[in-house]
Amino acid sequence: xxxxxxxxxxxxxxxxxxxxxxxxxxxxxxxxxxxxxxxxxxxxxxxxxxxxxxxxxxxxxxxxxxxxxxxxxxxxxxxxxxxxxxxxxxxxxxxxxxxxxxxxxxxxxxxxxxxxxxxxxxxxxxxxxxxxxxxxxxxxxxxxxxxxxxxxxxxxxxxxxxxxxxxxxxxxxxxxxxxxxxxxxx
Amino acid sequence: xxxxxxxxxxxxxxxxxxxxxxxxxxxxxxxxxxxxxxxxxxxxxxxxxxxxxxxxxxxxxxxxxxxxxxxxxxxxxxxxxxxxxxxxxxxxxxxxxxxxxxxxxxxxxxxxxxxxxxxxxxxxxxxxxxxxxxxxxxxxxxxxxxxxxxxxxxxxxxxxxxxxxxxxxxxxxxxxxxxxxxxxxxxxxxxxxxxxxxxxxxxxxxxxxxxxxxxxxxxxxxxxxxxxxxxxxxxxxxxxxxxxxxxxxxxxxxxxxxxxxxxxxxxxxxxxxxxxxxxxxxxxxxxxxxxxxxxxxxxxxxxxxxxxxxxxxxxxxxxxxxxxxxxxxxxxxxxxxxxxxxxxxxxx
Numbered sequence: 111x112x113x114x115x116x117x118x119x120x121x122x123x124x125x126x127x128x129x130x131x132x133x134x135x136x137x138x139x140x141x142x143x144x145x146x147x148x149x150x151x152x153x154x155x156x157x158x159x160x161x162x163x164x165x166x167x168x169x170x171x172x173x174x175x176x177x178x179x180x181x182x183x184x185x186x187x188x189x190x191x192x193x194x195x196x197x198x199x200x201x202x203x204x205x206x207x208x209x210x211x212x213x214x215x216x217x218x219x220x221x222x223x224x225x226x227x228x229x230x231x232x233x234x235x236x237x238x239x240x241x242x243x244x245x246x247x248x249x250x251x252x253x254x255x256x257x258x259x260x261x262x263x264x265x266x267x268x269x270x271x272x273x274x275x276x277x278x279x280x281x282x283x284x285x286x287x288x289x290x291x292x293x294x295x296x
Numbered sequence: 297x298x299x300x301x302x303x304x305x306x307x308x309x310x311x312x313x314x315x316x317x318x319x320x321x322x323x324x325x326x327x328x329x330x331x332x333x334x335x336x337x338x339x340x341x342x343x344x345x346x347x348x349x350x351x352x353x354x355x356x357x358x359x360x361x362x363x364x365x366x367x368x369x370x371x372x373x374x375x376x377x378x379x380x381x382x383x384x385x386x387x388x389x390x391x392x393x394x395x396x397x398x399x400x401x402x403x404x405x406x407x408x409x410x411x412x413x414x415x416x417x418x419x420x421x422x423x424x425x426x427x428x429x430x431x432x433x434x435x436x437x438x439x440x441x442x443x444x445x446x447x448x449x450x451x452x453x454x455x456x457x458x459x460x461x462x463x464x465x466x467x468x469x470x471x472x473x474x475x476x477x478x479x480x481x482x483x484x485x486x487x488x489x490x491x492x493x494x495x496x497x498x499x500x501x502x503x504x505x506x507x508x509x510x511x512x513x514x515x516x517x518x519x520x521x522x523x524x525x526x527x528x529x530x531x532x533x534x535x536x537x538x539x540x541x542x543x544x545x546x547x548x549x550x551x552x553x554x555x556x557x558x559x560x561x562x563x564x565x566x567x568x569x570x571x572x573x574x575x576x577x578x579x580x581x582x583x584x585x586x587x588x589x590x591x592x593x594x595x596x597x598x599x600x601x602x603x604x605x606x607x608x609x610x611x612x613x614x615x616x617x618x619x620x621x622x623x624x625x626x627x628x629x630x631x632x633x634x635x636x637x638x639x640x641x642x643x644x
Contacts, residue, residue, distance in 0.1 A: 136319075143326035146625070147336040149439040149618035154602050154610065157620065223598060223627070226421050236420035243596030247635025250628050261323050269316045276308040277301075 114182035119285045121181035127174040128286055134167050135209070139261055161216070162230045168213035175206060187280045198270070201263060208260040215256055219249035335443045337621040341629065343446050344622075346398045347453055352639020353400045355626040357411055360394025361535055362592030365546065367416060369579035373553060376510050377502035379607030381416055381424065382578055388417045391583070392594040393489045393538065396429075404534035405485070405527070412494040412516055412549075413599035414581070425603040427619075428494035428516055430483070434565035435473035439618035445470075472566045489538050490547040491522040498601065498616035499562040501609040502553075511562035511611060512553045513569070516581055519548035539586055547583040552576070562611045590641065598627035 119125070141160045145153055186195045217235065220227055224241040226234050239245075275283030302308065328336060345355040354360075371384035381387040391414040395407035413427040436442050448466035451458050467473050486492050494516040501509040520541075527537040541547060555574045556562055589595050600623040602610055610616055633639045 139323060140326045143323065143328075146621065147328050147338060149335055149337055149340065149621055151612060151614050151617040153621050154617055222596075224415070224596075225423060225603060234421045241593075241596045243631050244635045246596065246627065247631035247633070251632055251635070265316050265320055265323075268319065269312055272312040272315060276312060277305070279302060 115185040117182045117184050118281060119288065120183060121177060123177040124174060124181065124183075125286055127170055127177065131167060131170050131174065131209070134163060134170065135260070135264065138163055138167060139257060139264075142257055158228065161220070161227050164213045164216050165227060165229045165233075165235070167209070171206070171209040171213075175210075184281075184285045187278075187282065189278075189280065201267065201270075205260075205263055205267065208256055208263065212253070212256045212260060215249050215253040219246055219253050222246035222249055335440055337618075337625040340439070340443060340446075340618075340622050341625045343443065343450065344398060344626070345629075346450065348398075350398060350400050350640060352630050352633045353398075354394075354630060355398055357394040357396055357413075358398050358400040359402050359404075359407075360392050360411075360594075361538075361586055361589050362594035363391045363393060363547075363583045363586045364593060365389060365391070365581060365583040365585070367414075367551065367579055367581055370577055371579075372576045373502065373578045376504050376508075376512075376555075376576075377607040378505050379424070379502070379605045380422075381418055381605065382607075389414050389581070390417070390593045390597065391415065391581075392589065392597070392599065393586075395534070401531065403531045405529070408480075410485070410489060410492055410494075410534075412489075412492075413594075413597075415594070415597050415599060415603075416605075418605050422605045423603045424605045424608070425597070425599045425601060426496060426514075427599040427601050428496055428514075430485075430492055430494060431476060431479055431497065432493075432495045432515070433475045433479065433568050434497055434615055435467070435476035436470055436615075437472055437564055437566055438614050439622075441470060442615060442618075445473075475566060475568050486522045487525050487527050487537070488520070488522070488541065489534050490520050490541055491518045493517055494549075496601075498565050498613050498619075499556065499611045500604070500616075501562075501611060503607050503609055509609070511556035511560065513556075514551060514553045514578070516549035517552050519550060519580070542583070542586055549581040549583075551578045551581055553578050563613045565613050565615050596631075598623050600624065600627075 120128070138160060141156050141163070145156045145160060148156070186198055190198070217227060218238065221238040222242045222245040224237060226236050228234050271283050271286075274280055328338075341355045350358055365388070367381065367387045367389055369382050369385055369387070371382070373379075373382035374384075376382075391412060394411050394413070395402065395404055396409035396411070397407055409430050411427060411429045414425065416424040418424055434442070436445055445466060448462045449458060467477055496514045499511050499513050502512055503509050527533040530536065538547070553576045554569060555576065556569055557573060560569045560573070561567055587593070600620050601616065602620040604610065630639070
C-alpha cells in the first residue's frame, strides 16, 4: 500500500470496486435515511434491501482492501502542500475505517435486536449474541453516527477529487478513472 | 502538472459546488430535513409517547410484564407453511402481556386495549414475532388515518381530557371503522388477562413447500374460562391476578388460524372475515412463568410483527407495512435511554 510514484493509477480491480462501491454506498445512505422515517408500504422491502446491500458492501470493502494492499498505489503530487497530502491520506484511511465499521455496526445492532440478517433470501447471517437493549442503543446510535460521518466525508472526498480533476488538473482524479493505456503522462 | 489557472475557473468551481451541493441536498432530503410528505415514524411515535415521556419505556403499551413458555404445535398448519415451528414440535417463547397507553404506571382496569406479544425462539437464523391485541380489526386502513385516529383520541394538552366531539367526528368521517366500533361497543373486558382473546388484526400469508400462499389471521384463544369474577381492585389488578393464577398452573391459549377465502380482502385490516371461514388450531401456547418487565427477558425485545420466519410473509396491508418503522423508532428511543442510563423506573 506504500505510495509508488512509478504508477499513475490504481489497479483495475481497485478502480472497479471503487466505482461500484460509490454507487452502493450512496444507495445505502439514501435507503437508510429514508427507511427509518417512512411508513410507506415499500419500507420493509427497502429495509431488507439495505441489509442485503450492506452485506455486499462489507464483502466489497474487504476485497478492495486486499486488492489495494496487493498492488501499487499512485503517490500524491509533490506540488501538494505536505499538510494537504497528510489530509488526503488520513481522509482515505478514515473512509476505509468507516466503510468497514458501518456494516459491522449494522450487523451488531440487528444482533442486539435478535434479528438475523437475510441476504437476498439466500444467505442468513445468524445473530452474534442474545437480545440486549443497552447494546442495541449503543450500536443503533453508532450506526447513525458512522453513517452521518461517512456522508460528510464522502462529500468532502468528491469535492476534493473534483478540485484535483477540474482545477489543479494534476492527474489525481485520473488515477481512479482512466484506463491505464490512455493516461496523459504530461 | 499545471501551475497556471485553467480557463473558466469560476465555472469549474461552480460545477464542483453544484455537484457536491446537489448530493448534500439529496442526502438532507432523504433524512427528512427538507420537506417530505405523509406521516413519518418519528411523528407517529411522538404522538404515541404523548406530552410526558417515560424514559426507557415502550412508547406504546408501556405497561406490561414478561411471560415465558412454550408453543406445542399440533402440526395442523404443516400443509400450509414451511415454517418449522408449525411442524409437530415444541418451540420455547418469550412474551409480554400489556395494556395500551404510554404510561408505565397506568391503572390496569382502565385500559381500552390489552395485548399479548410473543417472540418465538426459532433459532439464531430465524425469528417470529407477533403483537396481538384484543380488537379483532383496525378502525382504519392507512397509517395516515391511524395517525388521525390517535390524534382524535389523544387527551388535550391543557385539560388532560379527551374531546368526545372530536372522537365521534372522527368515527363519523371514517365509515370503514364500523366493524371496529361495533366490536368496541360490545366488548366486555374480562377479569383476567388469561381469559382474553388476542388477535393478529392484520393478515399474513402462509407459504407452503409448493409455494402456495394462503392468507390468514390468527388469534390466541384462552383455554381458561372467564369466571365473571372481577379482580381485586388496584392499579396493578390484572398483573397481580395473572401472577396469582400462574401459581396454580400454566396459563394456556390455543393459537387459532383463520384461513381466508379467495374473496376476502387480506390487505384491509378494517374488515372482519365471515365467521364461517375455516379455522385450524396450530397448537397451544403454554405460559409457565411471568416476571416483571424491568430486567425481564421480554424487555429488550421489539415485537415487530414483520419479523417472520421462512414460510410466512406479510400481506400488502398498509398498516401492517407501516408497523416495522414505527416499532423501530420506539425501540431506538428507549434503547438509547437504557444505554445512556437515563431510563426511569415504573412506580415512581
